[in-house]
Amino acid sequence: MTSTRPARSRRRLALATLVSLAASVGSATSYAVPSRGPEAPAKVTITRNAYGIPHVYAQTTYDLFRGYGYAVAQDRLFQMEMSRRSTQGTVAEVLGPQYLAFDKDTRAGADPASIKAQLAALSKEDRDVFDGYAAGMNEWLATIATDTTHLMPKQFLDYGFAPSTWTGYDVAMVWIGTMANRYSDSTAEVANLKVLQQLTAAYGPDRGRTLFDQLVWPEDPLAPTTVPATGAVGTPIGTGRGQLRPITPGLDDAADRAMARSGGGAWPQSAPTASNIWITGKDKSADAKSVLINGPQFQWFNPSYVYGIGLHGAGYDFAGNTPFAYPAVIFGTNAQISWGATAGPMNVVDMYQERLDPANPRRYVHNGAYRDMTVRTETIHVRGAADVSYDVLGTVHGPVTSVDTAQGVAYSKKRSWAGAEVSSLLAWVKLSKARDFNEFRDLAGKFAISINWYYADKQGNIGYISPGRLPIRPANQDVRLPALGDGTMEWTGLNSPTANPLSYNPAQGYLANWNNQAAPGFNNDYGNWSVVDRVDQITTALASRRQFTAQQLWDLNQQFSYADLNLRYLAPTLATSVAGLPATDPARRDVELVTSWSGQTRDTDGDGFYEGPQPAIMRAWLPLLFQAVLADDLPPEVFAAYAGAGYARPVEQTSVRPAPGTKLVYNALLGARAGVPQKVDFFNGAAPASVLLSTYQQALAQLREQRGADMSGWTVPVARINYSAKNFLGIPQAGADETIVGPQYANRGTENNMAVLGQGQARLCLAAPPGQSGFIAPDGTRSPHYADQLELYASFSCRSEELTMAQVRAAAVSTTSLF
Template sequence: MQRRYRLIPRACAALTLLACAAFASTACVAADQAADRTPDQVAVPAGKITIKRDNYGVPHVYANDVRGLFYGFGYVVAEDRLFQMEMARRAVLGTVSEVMGPAYVALDKGSRSGFTPASIRAQMAALSADDKAIFDGYAAGFNARVNEVLKAQATLLPKQFSDAGFTPKADWTGYDVAMIWIGTMANRYSNVSSEVANLRLLDQLRKAKGEVAGRRLFDQIRWVEDPLAPTTVPRTVAPLKTASAPLDGNAVRLAPVSPELLSARNDIDAARRGVAEPWTRPIASNLWIAGPGKTTDGSTVFINGPQFNWFNPSYVFGIGLHGAGFDVTGNTPFAYPVVLFGTNGKIAWGATAGPLDVNDMYQEKLNPANPHEYLFNGAMRPMTKRTEVIRVKGQADESVDIYATTHGIVTNFDLPNGAAYTMKRSWDGYELESLLGWIHSMQATSWDQWLAQASRVAITINWYYSDTSGNIGYVSPGRLPIRPAAQDIRLPAVGDGSMEWLGIRPFSDNPRTFNPAQGYIANWNNQSAPGAVSDGGNYSVVDRVREFTARLEAKPRLTPDELWGLNRITAYADTNARYIVPFVLEATRGLAAGDPARRAAQLLADWNMLNDDPAERGVYDSPATTLMMHWLPILYKKVLADDLPPEVLAAYLDSGYAGDTQVASIRPGNGMKLIYNALLGATAGVPQTYDFFNGEDKNAVLRATLAQAMAELETRHGRDTATWRTPVVKHKFLTSNFIGAPQAGADELLTLPSFMNRGSQNDKMVLGARGVTLCTAAPPGQSGFIAPDGRKSAHYADQMSLFKDFGCKAEALTPAEVDRHTESTKQLTNN
């Protein structure tokens, strides 16, 4: 039975139970449950909230009504992350310029055009009283703390406000609370399409190679599905029919894309979603679950590494919520009113970025006489227009006109080609329903209950489940459109009314697996299930998830420590090596020991395929790292440069390693996918109708490029390969949020010695007959507070060493455990 927190005093319990013997009422049932309360449960008086913080500063909030529970949540967030949350709110609402000046006007314009305020407000107005209390309670608690700060600014106002020259306002509403989630989760990870970029690519290839060869090359580098690509739902299941086959029809009917348009769109998307390649699917987060048949002790081990990039303050917030039907502990990004990674003592859950195709770009044909009219169903229609006014510090207000068609908001006008592009999103109007499904999934105690809440989620996301009975499961929620057969999902749809969606698929069509025979579930943003494809996934046999699955499959059973140890190995694993090194060894077999290519092969053969610096000398431990980083761009250029136009080639020369500009996660380079398929030849999952090797011997190409890399490295470093070392890339904790708004002072940049390709935080949950344990690391620390005099909270960066050393801190999951680790206690009144 789920723990409850009730008000019935112990002194009254016996008398109430006597009355219950004669009168079987609902009140009697509540009294009976209260009398059965174990000594470690917490009773909180009506209208009161208790907050207990542990020795890492993580708050546990106790209340017995929904508004009070989330009031306490909002209050503790404002204590720990007031400046971060203020800037997150401004970033998603598009009001950064008001306090930071004209440099942020473009950011604000992009944010304003990413959502429709009237739709969100209508969804808020339709909430039930209990659900409304979640958002309003959170906002009221946040405002209560802001008022305390404003009354004692000399000691309580975070220094970042003074440095920026403004103070917070106690004007948060439930709408603001919802918009934090909509702007940083729904819009960041579901507002994605590669279709315009794909059309531009097709234009470039046809121009360079001709109509037939250009289309053949396009199909080879932007395929629909690679049947060899690893999937989270095992490929033994029947493929989902969620996408149409590629057709030439609508490609002929589409106008070309102006290159300036794509550059502008990429800049906007990069700012809005904080990604290096805005035309790709999100590439963040990993997860692996081993069921009881895969562990040596029969437990279930659930490990999640959500990768949002790394920031100071931390992207995630630790919290425990207890009462009013909730009993959950874990972490959640930007202090959403839901714990995305955690447990309620019966089940555990987590998430990674979703892979489903829930959006379509439509190319609208414009009226030559009026660019704000478009063709639909045989007639020109006027676009709707919304004008947003942006206040700018130190200068006059600016405004932005936001246009929309029947398909959605106009993202770009391409006037030279008489076109505009709009994004149709299957989740428009379902943002709050999606969030509420996530919130109430925290109350589930079984797979069926949890799955029912997943069915409410319209955005694309991956959800993972385990319980104390040994069950493990996965589902990928999201509203999947039914598209017309004539639509090539890689390209924009024709907006004239001929390619409208035919409906939404039933939730039963969504990818899922429950207790798979392999005994584990693993994901690193790979394809969700056979047949589940998208316009930008380009899911390939070359996929970093193999860093997990290969090791999970190497032993019949693993210990919980071995499973946690995968975190360290995969954080440093070279995600290219397992694909290319076997081909190198084969290509150089039989060469003389002194041959440059043979020497290169020996370096790679002796390598552990990790790019790490265990002694913290400031350089990667193996000369093979130096070789790989130098050789792969040479190989890619040699094989691809004569086939791809220069502007296309540039996207395939990145070798997939950490660089000075830190991204959320690294993966094999795009060029590796093409080269590996070319090396596989006829056995590749993607048909190789275009010969990238141009008839040359593949092994000869590998040997020649290796020899070139060796010669260049010898010139640079000398002949002794043992001295070939490459400086490590430091692991940075950025001071601006992913949208680009500052969330800390510029002097608050934190670093660790070397980049780790792992979660922004890590959870380890072990479940079994004895319950659940939870261990987490969420650097830098729980609190981002810096006092006006410059003194930092004791919990400002106290999780950095945990993270660096791949450790974690045990989380308290019961009131007794919380009490044993309580550092401070505070009482609030819910008003």
């Protein structure tokens, strides 16, 4: 039973109760399990396996998600508490004034009234997803209150505050703040404007714009796409030149800050894009009808970014895992179909430059008249300090992200998916019920945000859709730059979902993605998609043979994870530079060190160093190459974005991509054959092969001087994976001592999963480190499932997940009943 008090009263009660009961702690044993007399049949049964993965059984949607929320609260209560606070801007309330600026940014980008209105408009069945989940969380909170000595997560005691009760709104906001706002809210338009201004200031408007087009191209027709080139083609983006005002150097825009916090890198790779997937259908799969392998690269965290779950009842019958224990399980299978996801590439966000009234900076020009900005006053409670009130501003386009006072403008963000966050989440929740591609496609059509969806089924059909509401933009809008906010660059509507990229059973027999372009013509302002793309690692491997077994497809993960992502684009030209030399010539032998190298950057003997001198050579060579080819053609502040080799740092948390400089150099190597017109010759008339050779030889000379002539000393220590105790927004989600520096870095998924269907089988195998549970008892005792998937993951193994009731029962280690 749960209380019927109003939500605010329940929250105050829970806080008061838990704070008082947490005053004394003792030794930990195990979770308390609710009990009830035999006269009351259980409404929810939660069965856990040897890895602590819960399978929830219930007859109604409310009870099914109640059981889900209950299990999540047992395993991840502190992580979820901080996720909720991170996405609603209430971190300073419990951690103090150092998080005040973060909370302000978070609230400025949210629209609580809209989300609450969307929830209120739901049917009871849909609302039960959120309310049931929240009720389950609160039910475990009530259990904690009866035994804080053993059940209160230690992190609450260490940070000195108590968990609070949950509502359906909280459940929705975790998804909105960590998925929609992280992966469907990217824009580089303001950053691009800064770069264009730097280029034109250095070289004048004509050459500056020419260079800009060569750095931030509208479309590269040679870029690999997930939809084969024979598939759908989007509308080319406009390249109009609106009369934008200059941007003040150093302007700090909230949209840029949000991308940086969300895992984006420095411009031109500022958007948080990471994840890979490869799927084979009936003609490409040797021992199944379909195989789907997904590696979502959310970065690495402790507790794990994803949560394993099985839901059975009320029309659901599946298993999988999902970030932040969302109600929508985005990686999984129901034995009929399997599904996965990678970061969204659709252009669903625009920035607008709003011209302000000189007499009142809270008014802006729109359709020939001044309009008042919307104003919402927010009050932030700050631990150890006075409350802080401030105003959140908005225009007809959306929230104001920055004000450039010197130029008399503001920047605002317009999202095509605003107002459809909850319906998008529910479409994803219901995806697990789909039984065929038609149902899958119908649900994708209801999904307004941009995330790539993938499909495979037991008959051997495979498919891909990149959903998201696509605006119909005016022809005079260059989507790489902010639009004019005066009414001359307004969207004229939204495209039908049928216009989105789609591929079903492509002739090649497989689908692959590593955050590359979705389909020809579907570009955006931040993708910078190029003929240089890491997805080439996947597609080259899949095209190399007629069929693969499921195990062979799984083993490819190691090959992709350790691949040097720059080598394939530079080695052929470097090889031509010495092709005429005798095989015994020292210069040729030096070059063949890398041109004959597999590109596999591994530590096979476990000595803590990558094998061979090649990793050291590549890390020394690329910066010299970029300096020689690019530095004289770009302003220093722009060249800095292309100077680095881009390899993993000693302790790494992010996914790596080909160096931005490699994209420019490779296009320059292609010359007239490049998909991006090369109007500025970065080689300045020199023979490209000779430039590559001379810089390569400089790198070798540098290494000989620094490390000696014996190449066995040219070693590079292996990078290590960092499992951060802070979430991707930089907010603590575990104790300060819970960061884990893990195994050798591999450019792979935060978790990896494989679904194998057909030919009489339905299998799901996963590895999601560190473990299922983040629970630490008051005395410091950790859950047995705190890190029990770490070695599984490091060895590129996986654990089998149960799909049928018989399998769940056979694997059961514990069972909990809720009444």
